[in-house]
Amino acid sequence: MNCRSEVLEVSVEGRQVDEAMLALVHTILLHRSTGKFHYKKEGTYSIGTVGTQDIDCDFIDFSFVRVSSDELDRVIRKAVGEFKDAMGNGTDGMGQISLEFYQKKKSRWPFSDECIPWEVWSIKVNVVNLANEQERQICREKVGEKLGEKVINIVEVINRHEYLPKMPTQSEVDNVFDTSLKDVQPYLYKITFQITDTLGTSVSTTMRRLIKDTLAL
Amino acid sequence: MDSDLSPQDKKDLDKFIKFFALKTVQVIVQARLGEKICTRSSSSPTGSDWFNLAIKDIPEVTHEAKKALAGQLPGIGRSMCVEISLKTSEGDSMELETWCLEMNEKCDKDIKVSYTVYNRLSLLLKSLLAITRVTPAYKLSRKQGHDYVILYRIYFGEVQLTGLGEGFQTVRVGVVGTPVGTITLSCAYRTNLAFMSTRQFERTAPIMGIIIDHFVERPFGNMGHMHPCNYRAPAEEEGGYTGVEDSQEVCTTSFSTSPPSQCVSALSTAHLKSLKPAVMDTLKVPVMSLGFSHQMGIPGKEGGVPQQVPVQPCHAAQAEHARASSCLPNDHVPAVPSGSGEDAEASSRSTDGKSVSPRDVMETTFTRKVGAFVNKPGTQVTTASLDLPFAAFAPRAYDIEENDPMVQPPESPATSSPLQGSLHSQGSGESGVPAQDDFVMVDFKPAFSKDDLLPMDLGTFYREFQNPPQLASLTIDVSSQSMAEDLDSLPEKLAVYEKNIDEFDAFVDTLQ
Numbered sequence: 001m002n003c004r005s006e007v008l009e010v011s012v013e014g015r016q017v018d019e020a021m022l023a024l025v026h027t028i029l030l031h032r033s034t035g036k037f038h039y040k041k042e043g044t045y046s047i048g049t050v051g052t053q054d055i056d057c058d059f060i061d062f063s064f065v066r067v068s069s070d071e072l073d074r075v076i077r078k079a080v081g082e083f084k085d086a087m088g089n090g091t092d093g094m095g096q097i098s099l100e101f102y103q104k105k106k107s108r109w110p111f112s113d114e115c116i117p118w119e120v121w122s123i124k125v126n127v128v129n130l131a132n133e134q135e136r137q138i139c140r141e142k143v144g145e146k147l148g149e150k151v152i153n154i155v156e157v158i159n160r161h162e163y164l165p166k167m168p169t170q171s172e173v174d175n176v177f178d179t180s181l182k183d184v185q186p187y188l189y190k191i192t193f194q195i196t197d198t199l200g201t202s203v204s205t206t207m208r209r210l211i212k213d214t215l216a217l
Numbered sequence: 218m219d220s221d222l223s224p225q226d227k228k229d230l231d232k233f234i235k236f237f238a239l240k241t242v243q244v245i246v247q248a249r250l251g252e253k254i255c256t257r258s259s260s261s262p263t264g265s266d267w268f269n270l271a272i273k274d275i276p277e278v279t280h281e282a283k284k285a286l287a288g289q290l291p292g293i294g295r296s297m298c299v300e301i302s303l304k305t306s307e308g309d310s311m312e313l314e315t316w317c318l319e320m321n322e323k324c325d326k327d328i329k330v331s332y333t334v335y336n337r338l339s340l341l342l343k344s345l346l347a348i349t350r351v352t353p354a355y356k357l358s359r360k361q362g363h364d365y366v367i368l369y370r371i372y373f374g375e376v377q378l379t380g381l382g383e384g385f386q387t388v389r390v391g392v393v394g395t396p397v398g399t400i401t402l403s404c405a406y407r408t409n410l411a412f413m414s415t416r417q418f419e420r421t422a423p424i425m426g427i428i429i430d431h432f433v434e435r436p437f438g439n440m441g442h443m444h445p446c447n448y449r450a451p452a453e454e455e456g457g458y459t460g461v462e463d464s465q466e467v468c469t470t471s472f473s474t475s476p477p478s479q480c481v482s483a484l485s486t487a488h489l490k491s492l493k494p495a496v497m498d499t500l501k502v503p504v505m506s507l508g509f510s511h512q513m514g515i516p517g518k519e520g521g522v523p524q525q526v527p528v529q530p531c532h533a534a535q536a537e538h539a540r541a542s543s544c545l546p547n548d549h550v551p552a553v554p555s556g557s558g559e560d561a562e563a564s565s566r567s568t569d570g571k572s573v574s575p576r577d578v579m580e581t582t583f584t585r586k587v588g589a590f591v592n593k594p595g596t597q598v599t600t601a602s603l604d605l606p607f608a609a610f611a612p613r614a615y616d617i618e619e620n621d622p623m624v625q626p627p628e629s630p631a632t633s634s635p636l637q638g639s640l641h642s643q644g645s646g647e648s649g650v651p652a653q654d655d656f657v658m659v660d661f662k663p664a665f666s667k668d669d670l671l672p673m674d675l676g677t678f679y680r681e682f683q684n685p686p687q688l689a690s691l692t693i694d695v696s697s698q699s700m701a702e703d704l705d706s707l708p709e710k711l712a713v714y715e716k717n718i719d720e721f722d723a724f725v726d727t728l729q
Binding site: 027030031034035036038046047048049050051052053054055056061063064065067068069148151152154155156158159161167182183184 | 253254255256257258259260261262263266269270271332337340341343344346347348350351352355356359388389390391392393394
């Protein structure tokens with residue numbers, strides 16, 4: 001099966017990186033999370049309820065909706081924070097955050113489980129530095145509009161209703177969903193990022209954040 | 218042709234579409250209330266959360282939606298539309314966007330109703346949540362209050378987009394194929410309010426120019442009243458509603474992982490005996506004049522009718538801030554363990570003084586302008602008694618009393634008319650302050666902090682400060698004159714410095 005790949009590009013000012021990334025990642029995860037599954041006998045299951053929350057950005061004229069889950073928010077903020085730190089402060093630069101949804105496929109011993117991505121979102125970020133407050137004010141509004149366009153793009157892709165993993169049985173649920181959170185259940189995902197310095201060469205700071213660490217034997 | 222659809226599937230599909238339509242309206246209207254929405258996730262399904270999403274049901278909105286649907290379902294040629302418009306305090310209104318839930322003939326026969334269609338409808342609602350924050354009307358609705366309010370209107374039938382002006386844009390939220398047709402959800406929004414979102418409405422001529430294309434005949438003027446997204450129009454929806462019987466129907470919460478033939482969809486009411494009231498945050502709405510009392514629809518079998526009594530409509534004319542704040546908290550019926558921080562915030566917001574009706578707005582400003590001096594002739598709120606720095610030098614207010622000692626010290630003549638006496642002393646009152654010190658005196662005014670007691674609007678302040686005198690040291694004449702002098706005096710200065718070179722060296726040493 002082919003992995004679906006989508007690319008989103010934004011240009012932001014240094015202090016907007018966090019919020020822009022949060023907005024887009026949370027918007028994607030809102031659509032890729034369900035309520036917790038509760039399996040019952042006879043092969044049926046019921047699904048919990050997903051709450052939502054409005055978040056206003058401080059440095060961008062933008063508001064977005066995310067899943068009401070503090071745990072999930074913490075995980076995402078941590079990843080975005082690491083990305084921001086790697087991008088550095090006060091310098092122009094380019095970077096890319098990848099949000100990859102995958103399925104695990106159990107392999108026989110001694111091989112470890114395979115992670116098969118089925119959807120990858122690449123968010124390319126171009127960080128600019130602005131000289132004065134007026135430019136920053138314009139940037140606030142412009143980035144807000146751009147993020148709105150990206151949200152529309154995300155929704156468009158998701159509503160094509162292309163491949164989604166089959167709903168798993170109880171024994172398989174951990175191969176499809178991240179069941180570690182208490183209140184919601186996103187599809188298995190990982191966030192990775194790459195930083196490109198201004199010269200355009202890729203610096204070797206690709207870090208992996210695995211939710212279920214399939215590479216550790 | 219839905220001959221392939223089993224009766225159970227058909228029934229389920231109709232129910233899904235109906236509740237999807239109701240939830241769509243709820244999401245749209247709640248997104249235009251002007252407040253941030255927050256609902257809690259719950260890992261245990263309660264059976265009353267349609268599409269596995271925590272979306273509250275505002276009773277009036279449900280009522281309006283059902284009224285518009287009148288027992289029908291959105292279908293081919295029968296679209297359900299939610300129109301969002303803006304109404305200024307002067308009474309001018311403008312359509313901002315129209316959300317359309319339509320169905321076309323393209324059928325997807327193979328799709329599974331109770332599973333795939335349901336999940337896709339859930340996804341579509343999530344997309345709707347995301348998109349409602351992105352259209353221009355969202356920012357406007359967050360700023361509603363003093364100058365304008367946001368209204369909604371639900372209608373059923375043909376889509377009308379003429380009120381959106383020229384160049385309106387359309388954004389498609391999503392589509393879901395079903396065996397009887399494809400459901401499409403989209404939004405058409407006005408574009409020529411882009412500049413409005415970045416500045417506040419001013420009560421000046423431009424606003425008439427902006428909405429001048431609205432004075433057109435509404436072709437379907439009788440299609441129903443507009444409803445405010447934050448307060449109820451008087452008289453229409455009075456009394457408690459019994460229209461919550463549909464919440465007795467339980468949404469599908471149970472799915473099967475087995476092959477389709479063994480699909481068990483739990484759309485029966487058998488779950489009801491184990492249901493308890495949904496534990497949700499109540500929706501906090503800034504209560505302008507009238508309040509919604511909110512709670513999730515409690516499954517009807519438990520409580521009968523009605524589960525909660527909405528706030529008795531207070532008429533807009535009576536809307537006072539204090540009253541508004543009393544409307545909201547007391548009418549929360551269930552003991553909902555909502556975040557208390559939200560409560561406090563909401564109550565304080567509701568007392569923050571957002572007036573709504575034109576009358577309110579005018580009353581408010583009137584009170585603010587004259588209250589300090591006119592209403593308290595006895596307790597002289599003199600400028601001297603204000604806790605302002607250099608209050609004695611502060612100029613008098615617009616509606617100053619004649620008794621104010623600042624204005625009329627015993628020996629000086631009568632004051633000029635209050636309207637003139639804004640920033641400059643008129644020669645009376647401020648004894649011993651020469652004319653050129655007027656400017657100095659202006660410096661002591663606390664420009665933004667105490668406008669109740671020294672009413673001075675921002676425009677006046679701005680005009681005053683717009684043209685300050687040039688700094689003497691920066692004037693070009695002076696510098697060009699002294700340039701030649703500087704050059705001439707350089708050798709002398711150098712000689713002096715050389716003479717004192719030891720001192721300079723000693724100084725430098727101390728620095729190291």
